Amino acid sequence: MSDDELSRTFAALADPTRRAILARLAEGEATVNELAEPFDMSLQAVSKHLKVLERAGLITRGRDAQWRPCRLETAPLETASAWIDRYCAHWSDRFDRLEREIRRVQHEEGQEQA
Amino acid sequence: MSDDELSRTFAALADPTRRAILARLAEGEATVNELAEPFDMSLQAVSKHLKVLERAGLITRGRDAQWRPCRLETAPLETASAWIDRYCAHWSDRFDRLEREIRRVQHEEGQEQA
DNA sequence: ATCGTATTCAACCTCTCGGTTTATCAACAG
DNA sequence: CTGTTGATAAACCGAGAGGTTGAATACGAT
Numbered sequence: 001m002s003d004d005e006l007s008r009t010f011a012a013l014a015d016p017t018r019r020a021i022l023a024r025l026a027e028g029e030a031t032v033n034e035l036a037e038p039f040d041m042s043l044q045a046v047s048k049h050l051k052v053l054e055r056a057g058l059i060t061r062g063r064d065a066q067w068r069p070c071r072l073e074t075a076p077l078e079t080a081s082a083w084i085d086r087y088c089a090h091w092s093d094r095f096d097r098l099e100r101e102i103r104r105v106q107h108e109e110g111q112e113q114a
Numbered sequence: 115m116s117d118d119e120l121s122r123t124f125a126a127l128a129d130p131t132r133r134a135i136l137a138r139l140a141e142g143e144a145t146v147n148e149l150a151e152p153f154d155m156s157l158q159a160v161s162k163h164l165k166v167l168e169r170a171g172l173i174t175r176g177r178d179a180q181w182r183p184c185r186l187e188t189a190p191l192e193t194a195s196a197w198i199d200r201y202c203a204h205w206s207d208r209f210d211r212l213e214r215e216i217r218r219v220q221h222e223e224g225q226e227q228a
Numbered sequence: 229a230t231c232g233t234a235t236t237c238a239a240c241c242t243c244t245c246g247g248t249t250t251a252t253c254a255a256c257a258g
Numbered sequence: 259c260t261g262t263t264g265a266t267a268a269a270c271c272g273a274g275a276g277g278t279t280g281a282a283t284a285c286g287a288t
Contacts, residue, residue, distance in 0.1 A: 001245080001274070002130050010128035015276085016116050019197070026201045032235060045277055047236060052275090066234045066285045074202045081202060083133070084195045087140045088188050115244070115275080129246085146265060159247055161266060166245090180255045180264045 005057070006083060009076040012056035017041070018049050022058060025072040032068060119171070120197060123190040126170035131155070132163050136172060139186040146182060 001011050012018055021035055036046035050070060053059045057076045061068045115125050126132055135149050150160035164184060167173045171190045175182045 001128060004130060006133065007128050007130055010124050011275095013198075014115060014121050014124035014128055016118060016121055017276095019120065022201060033233090041276095042278065043234085044236075044279085048276070051236090068235065072201070077198050077202050080127075081195055081198045084127075084191050084198075087136055087186070088191050088195060125245095131246090147263095155246095156248065157265075158249085158267090162246075165266090182265065 005076065006080065008056040009058065009080045012052050012058055013080070015049070015052075017046075018053055021046075021049060021053065021070075022072060025059060025070055029062075029069045029071050032070070035070065119190065120194065122170040123172065123194045126166050126172055127194070129163070129166075131160075132167055135160075135163060135167065136186060139173060139184055143176075143183045143185050146184070149184065 001007060013022075017039060020038070024030060024035060024038075032043065032047060032050065035050070036043050039046060050059065050061075053070075054061065058073055059070045060073055061070050063069075115121060127136075131153060134152070138144060138149060138152075146157065146161055146164065149164070150157050153160060164173065164175075167184075168175060172187055173184045174187055175184050
């Protein structure tokens with residue numbers, strides 16, 4: 001596989017196990033054992049998947065005694081999404097949706113003030 | 115590789131040659147020879163890349179005499195982008211990025227790569 | 229020091245990817 | 259029919275993905 005950043009990101013996303021891991025991490029940090037639990041696969045296999053995700057910059061790992069908690073990093077996801085968006089023709093739709101979302105958030109913030 | 119739709123899409127995007135092909139097709143239909151021209155690679159290799167893209171639903175191919183014009187299909191791109199967006203929480207950042215991207219594209223209106 | 233738990237490393241296997249070359253198919257032009 | 263051009267098919271190859279098992283490492287608890 002090519003080793004440029006976008007290629008690494010997309011390749012990392014091209015596996016349902018890894019996507020499930022990312023989905024799990026979106027809810028918060030987790031250890032390797034916790035991440036491996038749902039899968040019918042060896043711990044070592046999951047560890048390899050995590051290495052792929054780490055190389056792609058999609059996760060970072062801390063150290064807490066013998067545990068290596070994994071944390072989701074969204075920067076490469078944003079780069080990948082930006083690449084895709086350039087070739088999705090529906091600019092105005094997306095723009096409208098985002099504009100609505102922002103107005104909604106701003107409105108909520110205003111209400112919180114009162 | 116796993117054969118579900120998202121996996122096929124991301125796997126197809128995980129190659130710079132295929133991303134360049136999609137970028138080219140975003141400017142309009144093209145034949146296999148036209149698509150192969152920029153690459154230092156055999157026509158057959160490009161044909162294989164097109165087959166991957168076709169299996170992922172990212173392109174469709176017509177028939178015009180002995181030519182097989184390729185056309186970009188954005189539906190899987192939108193699905194992929196939607197998956198990513200679910201895990202990128204940074205709406206306002208995205209908004210800024212999109213706004214910048216739109217201005218950039220409106221300015222350039224032309225020659226660029228994957 | 230020893231044991232248990234969390235994680236990784238190393239070796240191995242099988243299958244797919246991305247490329248090649250050679251041969252073949254399909255459609256026009258003469 | 260023959261020849262040419264556009265495109266695909268088939269067979270092959272080296273490298274890497276994704277999984278396994280077994281050993282090694284790192285740290286905490288006893």
